[in-house]
Amino acid sequence: xxxxxxxxxxxxxxxxxxxxxxxxxxxxxxxxxxxxxxxxxxxxxxxxxxxxxxxxxxxxxxxxxxxxxxxxxxxxxxxxxxxxxxxxxxxxxxxxxxxxxxxxxxxxxxxxxxxxxxxxxxxxxxxxxxxxxxxxxx
Amino acid sequence: xxxxxxxxxxxxxxxxxxxxxxxxxxxxxxxxxxxxxxxxxxxxxxxxxxxxxxxxxxxxxxxxxxxxxxxxxxxxxxxxxxxxxxxxxxxxxxxxxxxxxxxxxxxxxxxxxxxxxxxxxxxxxxxxxxxxxxxxxx
DNA sequence: CACAAATTGTTTGATACTCAAATAATATTT
DNA sequence: AAATATTATTTGAGTATCAAACAATTTGTG
Numbered sequence: 001x002x003x004x005x006x007x008x009x010x011x012x013x014x015x016x017x018x019x020x021x022x023x024x025x026x027x028x029x030x031x032x033x034x035x036x037x038x039x040x041x042x043x044x045x046x047x048x049x050x051x052x053x054x055x056x057x058x059x060x061x062x063x064x065x066x067x068x069x070x071x072x073x074x075x076x077x078x079x080x081x082x083x084x085x086x087x088x089x090x091x092x093x094x095x096x097x098x099x100x101x102x103x104x105x106x107x108x109x110x111x112x113x114x115x116x117x118x119x120x121x122x123x124x125x126x127x128x129x130x131x132x133x134x135x136x137x138x
Numbered sequence: 139x140x141x142x143x144x145x146x147x148x149x150x151x152x153x154x155x156x157x158x159x160x161x162x163x164x165x166x167x168x169x170x171x172x173x174x175x176x177x178x179x180x181x182x183x184x185x186x187x188x189x190x191x192x193x194x195x196x197x198x199x200x201x202x203x204x205x206x207x208x209x210x211x212x213x214x215x216x217x218x219x220x221x222x223x224x225x226x227x228x229x230x231x232x233x234x235x236x237x238x239x240x241x242x243x244x245x246x247x248x249x250x251x252x253x254x255x256x257x258x259x260x261x262x263x264x265x266x267x268x269x270x271x272x273x274x275x276x
Numbered sequence: 277c278a279c280a281a282a283t284t285g286t287t288t289g290a291t292a293c294t295c296a297a298a299t300a301a302t303a304t305t306t
Numbered sequence: 307a308a309a310t311a312t313t314a315t316t317t318g319a320g321t322a323t324c325a326a327a328c329a330a331t332t333t334g335t336g
Contacts, residue, residue, distance in 0.1 A: 007262065008243075008250045010269040012178070015156055017276040018149075020196045034293065040150075050314060058158045063294055065315055070292085087302045087313040105146075112146045115272040123264050124145065130265040131148040134253040138155040172322065188285055201323055203286055208321085225284040225331045
């Protein structure tokens with residue numbers, strides 16, 4: 001098997017494992033993966049309009065409406081009117097939503113820490129650099 | 139922001155982008171992501187019992203039953219009786235399922251090829267090595 | 277051997293995600 | 307002022323998912 005093929009399948013394997021880990025973690029918190037994803041996107045930019053948030057997540061506003069409904073009823077986000085555009089609605093993390101996001105991010109960090117614990121600093125530097133280049137090219 | 143944090147968020151960003159890419163690619167083929175995932179798992183080991191396949195995918199057999207129903211009606215997989223255990227059922231890719239899987243794998247390979255095209259061979263070697271170590275530690 | 281216990285796949289009932297299309301309210305353009 | 311565009315919600319339909327109940331078969335035990 002050639003190099004690129006190996007790389008390809010290692011990427012797929014990592015993706016699958018991360019996906020499965022994510023699912024397990026999130027499930028234990030009484031929230032779904034798309035719901036957590038919403039909190040994550042809001043975590044990095046806040047507040048956001050429904051339209052922006054939907055675009056950032058790659059879903060339709062129709063889908064987002066029900067997603068935000070559920071997150072709101074669980075107390076993790078809140079809707080606010082937009083100052084200058086009355087068609088728009090701003091979505092924000094509540095204190096509890098912030099906490100949920102922060103906790104998840106912490107777990108993520110710890111996972112990456114564990115997974116790379118046997119890798120030398122210089123190799124990790126290269127790894128990050130590759131990842132950044134790939135993200136840029138995506 | 140410290141190193142691990144950067145690494146963590148680059149991993150998340152890559153994961154999101156790959157997920158979105160996967161979705162788009164698969165959507166155009168009249169098949170869903172979980173359905174493609176089923177073909178992928180079967181692609182690397184075949185035939186598999188329902189139970190094995192479900193475990194390999196991290197879903198219940200109940201979920202898998204309907205998934206395989208749909209794939210069967212689309213002609214991508216087929217069910218066969220198990221020789222020695224009459225409770226079990228073997229699932230296999232059809233010719234058309236093989237083709238679908240192979241095509242998807244090819245696209246995946248091309249994506250990885252493109253994303254890493256600006257990265258030197260030696261760095262790609264390190265990248266693969268890191269990925270393999272992380273998969274092992276997962 | 278015969279019956280109890282475990283395994284395997286399917287079915288059922290419930291919840292969630294997703295989209296496309298229709299709708300209502302508000303902005304923008306002409 | 308009226309037509310067009312944008313934004314969020316609602317509706318209808320399909321799919322994914324799980325847990326629990328079920329039927330068929332295999333394995334284990336007395």
